[in-house]
Amino acid sequence: MGQQMAAGHGARAGVVVSPRERMTILPQTLATLFATIPADVPVSVVTGDLPPGITAALRQLLAARPFRLMACAGLILPNAARNLAAAGMETDFILFLDDDVALSPGALEALAGALETTGADAAAPLCLLGPKSPPVIHHAGGSLGLVPQAGGGAPAIHEVHHLMNAPLSQEADRMAAAGVQPNEVCEFHCMLMRKALWDRMGGFDERLVTREHVDLALRMACLDARAVFVPQAVVTYLALEPLLSGDLDYFLFRWSDRFVAASMDAIEDTWGLPADRAAVHDGFIRGHRARAIATALPALRRGVDEATFRSRIVPAVEADHARRTQALADALPRPLVPPRPDRDRAAAVLAALAARSGPAAAEPTHV
Secondary structure, eight states: OOOOTTHHHHHHEEEEOSSOSSTTHHHHHHHHHHSSBBSSSOEEEEEEEEOOHHHHHHHHHHHHHHHHEEEEEEOOOHHHHHHHHTTTOOOOOOOEETTTTOTTTHHHHHHHHHHHOOOOOOEEEEEESSSSSSSSEEOOOOOEEEEEOTSSOEEEEEOOOOOOOOHHHHHOOOOOOOOHHSSSSTTTTEEEHHHHHHHHHOOOOTTTTSSHHHHHHHHHHTTOOEEEEEEEEEEOOOSSSSSGGGGHHHHHHHTTTHHHHHHHHHHHHHSOOOOOOOIIIIIHHHHHHHHHHHHHHHHHTTTTOOOIIIIIIEEEHHHHHHHHHHHHTSSOOOOOOOOOOHHHHHHHHHHHHHHHOSSSGSOOOOO
């Protein structure tokens, strides 16, 4: 079990674990979490319907280390899960953790210490992509910008993951020397946030299944809230763990065209700028779903060329899934939509981004 946190931190921080795109990995993630954080840190875990065997594994973990298991009927989208658990948290800080992210020892302490010493409102850890050897960086803080659209018109909101795909060995010494740094973007893979900021925002926008970190960054800017990047806090996003067949239903539910389109609509509704739909849907979502289907259902990929798999098999699997889960999607509660940011303040934030946009657009990005 994790050691007692430095004075005051254990009582001040709580953890919310929510689904990202799979659920079979949840027991593994929780076991790592409980071995890494102090026993007095409250933990709330939100799930929807779980694959066979996962509920029993969670009960075993619950018997060994108390936590709050919030099991929802049907399926629940990530921001709705975060809001549900955060509403019941009484700690000063909340660690929002996706269920496919592993904390390293000392990560929570480093993030909490950074909030206390800097007075910042949110903190992002150094997020590695794994399991992979040698380690590779996924996110080391981020920045926002606006990029021109082909054919003119309003620019689209753009976000950059700093040092994405860089070998850790090339950057570790520099990051250690720099220490805690200012940051514009906290990823929902893992972040520590003051509960007071979540309250001020009115929660997270539940219409979003993608670009939610961009929406959060803009809302924070409108509230003059500050974020930092804490390289001493290390977590690993377990994206390279094979997706299992039991994960595919939730994966395709979360990343469905229905919810991705709703996310784009929500970004445009809130911020009055294009959401760069082509880059999000065609540049990431379609390929992400195709790779998941190939991994979870390898028999469908075997002996089929890539073009045929992408053009015929993937759409058929997606269409079948959409038919089977339409009732679940229709039954979701009306999404919580936080208050719209002050119009003048939002205009000022976007104008400031427009004034400095340009070079960052050439860096690797992620949605």
